[in-house]
Amino acid sequence: MWRVTNRARRHIPRPSSFRPAALRPTQRQVAGPWIPDVERSTAIVDCAVYVDGVRQEPGHDERGRPDWRAAHDQVVSTGTGFVWIGLHEPSNAQLAGLAEHFNLHPLAVEDAVSAHQRPKLESYDDEMLFAVVKTVHYDETAVSETDPSTAVEVVDTGEVMVFLGSDYVITVRHGEHGGLHALRKRLEQQQALLAEGPSSVLHGILDHVVDDYLAVAEALQRDIDEMEVAVFGGAARSVDTNRMYILKREVLALQRSAAPLTAPLRSLGGTEMPLVAEEFREYFRDVNDHLGQVIDQVTAFDDLLNTLVSAHLAQVSVVQNEDMRKISAWVAIAAVPTMVAGIYGMNFTHMPELRWRFGYPMVVGIVVCVCLWLHRSFKRAGWL
Known part of the structure; x- marks a missing residue:
């Protein structure tokens, strides 16, 4: 279940002592100044500064990679805009530099690296919001586990973690799908909305995720309709019972992803939060309305599939x-x-x-x- 908490920040000496265990020097390492592995290898897929909703490309370091440090320093020095950094499946080492620079809470960093977290929304000393959301994708070409020659529909799930501060947004994505590139491009075309600050990115991500829920729900609706025709319009022996149970499993996967979003969206739409702009409350309430439609559909799907399973078992019993x-x-x-x-x-x-x-x-x-x-x-x- 989502929860909104306010954890006391751990007072950890900065910057030298904030090193994950995997990054601390050992006796086998060569002596010298400690350099985070994020400098040697990066999982950053995009980085940009946004001032008045307009994208500004950051400079590049000596290796030709976006210099996110300089980008954030620019935001801090000018006092305008924010930086949005996107990462894909970073390791602990790759996230260490960002965690140190932006003073990210160690518990949130640990969750972002390890993935497989329950959806949640946490507030740390009103200085940072950390959100975890589940992404879904309907793969209609997946290979059946029981019959490799057969394609089945599968709901793939992933995760997006969002670190939200007053002048930065850091998104961490896990999974093969759920990329945020298209969302970023769409937001960049809505400069007035993006000019409102990091809140616009959080809203855009949640809205994008819920839209994916709706798309998956529509795909499941088509497959369930086909199954309904097969059960009530054909011979009992011709019904693929395995596919029926697969559909039920995918409906439950969508339900587990969508249902926990209700509480945080309600909080974002009705609770005053220092890092969330006041004008975005109604936008979050609108997303929550769309999420309610998804949850209603999923509940109906589950009931309908239970009915189809019972009807099919009754038909099989009659045939027997x-x-x-x-x-x-x-x-x-x-x-x-x-x-x-x-x-x-x-x-x-x-x-x-x-x-x-x-x-x-x-x-x-x-x-x-x-x-x-x-x-x-x-x-x-x-x-x-």
Whole structure:
């Protein structure tokens, strides 16, 4: 469940002692000044300064990479705009330099690196907001786990972590999908909105994520409609039961991603937060309304799939009963000649009809007549 907390910041000596354990010098390391690994390898995919909603490209370091330090120093020195830095699956070492420069809380940094976090919204001393949201993507070409030759629909999930300060936004993305490049370009075309500061980026990310929820919900709706037609319009044996349970699993995946967003969006839309601009409350409430639509759809999907599963199981039970009746009818018909053959196979000494000229035709005729009568009776009863 999302939660809004206000944790007391740990007072950690800066800057030299703030080093994750993985980055502390060991006896095997060469002596010399400590340089964070972020200087040697970076996970930054985009970096820019935004002043009055207009993108300004940062300078580059000696290796041709965006100089995010200089970009933020520019924002601090001028007192205008903010810097937006985007990363993809950074390691602890790659995030260490940013954590030190922006004074990010160690607990939030740990969550951003390790991923697989529950969606949440946290406030640290009213100086930084840290948000975790789940992203979703509907992959219609995924390979079935049980049959590699079959393509199935799968809801892939990822994560986006957002560090929000008064003059910076740092986004950390995990997963193969959910890229923020298109969102960044779209926001850059809305300069008036982007000029409102980092709050516009947080709103844009949440709105983008909820729009993806709606798109996945529409895709699930199409697949569930197809399954409904198959269950109620076709033969019970033709229904892919495995696909039905896969759909239910994907609906639950969407539900686990969307449902926890309600509380934080309600807080962002109704609670005063120092780092969230007042004019964005109504925007967050609008996103929360869209999220409510997704949750309503997901709840309906779950109920409908439960109904389809129950209906399909009932159909299978009916088919099995029909098969059992057919088997029972044929067994009853076959029992007549079996019984007669068993009687005459006992080889009793005194069986007068054995020596009668018409004994054999009479017995065969009786067997045939009884079998035909049973077949007709079962046919009328609907057993055959």
